[in-house]
Amino acid sequence: MKGTNVKVTERECRGNVERMIRRFIKKTKKEKIIESVRDRQYYVKPSDVRRAKKRKAKRLHEKEMQKQRAAETRKN
Numbered sequence: 498m499k500g501t502n503v504k505v506t507e508r509e510c511r512g513n514v515e516r517m518i519r520r521f522i523k524k525t526k527k528e529k530i531i532e533s534v535r536d537r538q539y540y541v542k543p544s545d546v547r548r549a550k551k552r553k554a555k556r557l558h559e560k561e562m563q564k565q566r567a568a569e570t571r572k573n
Contacts, residue, residue, distance in 0.1 A: 501528045501530055503521065503524045503525055503528060503530070505517045505520050505521045505524065
């Protein structure tokens with residue numbers, strides 16, 4: 498995991514504490530820090546990771562194919 502350094506400066510938020518908190522939360526979401534911590538909370542076998550990745554790719558492919566079929570039927 499790469500090291501991430503999320504900083505929120507006082508100047509950035511003009512001293513507004515609430516704005517600083519909101520900006521910090523946005524930056525951590527953008528860097529996917531919380532997501533990576535949750536993913537690493539439990540060990541997942543590499544084969545399970547590959548299987549899940551394959552399933553996700555298949556779902557996305559099916560979804561794209563469905564969109565193409567719908568577009569083709571609208572054309573005709």
